[in-house]
Amino acid sequence: MRIGQLAELVGVDTQTIRFYERQGLLPSPDRQENGYRVYTEEHGERLAFICRCRILDLSLAEIHELQRYQDDPHQPCAAVNALLDDHISHVRSQITALQALEKQLVSLRASCNDGREVEACGVLAGISEGSMHQQ
Template sequence: MKIGELAEKTDCPVQTIRYYEREGLLPEPARTEGNYRLYGDTHLERLSIIRRCRSLDMTLDEIRTLLRFRDAPEENCAEVNILLDSHIGHVAARISELKALEKELKQLRQTCNEVNAAKDCGILNNLATESAAPARSKKTKTGHVHGSHARSAN
């Protein structure tokens, strides 16, 4: 199948498929005489795994590790368990951070409970006078990036 068909079957943009190829997550596809990429069932399965892992918010390095074990089916999977336990810890930490963010936003929202002129808006005035909280979009030691706009390719 050509890249467009693979993209359609996996609901994955063509650019993202090419990105995963460049990152070494997908093997090089065969080429036609006209230099079109030709993908097989192996690519389809592997891309489906990658997409599922991304939906679980796993990093490309985590996915690389999981694929390495997938490619070596006789290996001991202890490292896979450790990886997933670590990822669960990351998710728990993010949930905690998001709850703190929600609390902060609710407190900010309470500073303006009536309609005023923008110059008298408690939220806007509070944002201008309160010291900034530590930056929320920061990379953790596990390579995860925190923050709502930090997500990379699908």
Template sequence: MRIGELSRSTGVDVDTIRYCEKAGLLPPPTRAPNGYRDYGTPQLERLAFIRHCRALDMPLAEIARLLDFVAHPQADCGDINQLIDAQLARVRARLQSLRALENQLAALRARCDTGHLAADCGILQELVSAAHGEACACHAAGAEVGESSR
């Protein structure tokens, strides 16, 4: 199949398919006599695997490691568990950061009721004050955004 068919079959953009080839994540396809790439089942299956891993927000370097395990099924899976544990830790850190962001936005939102002029809006006043380096009440509601993942 041609690259467009592979793209439609997997839901992966053509540019991403080419990137995966260049990065060595996708085995090179055979070439038809006219020079076009001719993708088959191996590329389709591997691209579906890559797409699933990316849906889990896994970095390409870790996907490459997992693909190595797929190619060597007799290897011990302890490293696979460590890889997933590391990804889980990254996700948990991001969740913590997002909760802090939620708290900050809620505190900011509490600064203003509806029905005021923009000049009297507590949200805008708070944001302008913070832009001038003054203490922002919304940061009292939680840690700095991203602080938990540092």
């Protein structure tokens, strides 16, 4: 199949496919005499795996590592579990940071009511004064 067909099959843009090829996540396809790329079912499966990993917010490096494990399927999956444990820890850190950000935004929003004019806006004053605390 051609790149457009693969893109449609998996639901990504053709530039995304080219990007993953450049990153080494998707093997380079063979080319026809006219220069068109020829993708196989394996390319489709690999691309779908990459897309599912991206939905899980895995980095390109993490995806590459998971692919290495897939390519050597007769090893213990302890390393895969460790990679996912690290990713879970990272996600939890992001959640904590986003919760702190939410508190800052709620506090900032509470500093102004709707009856004020912009010159007396507590939100703008709070941002300008830097009265928000980094957490």
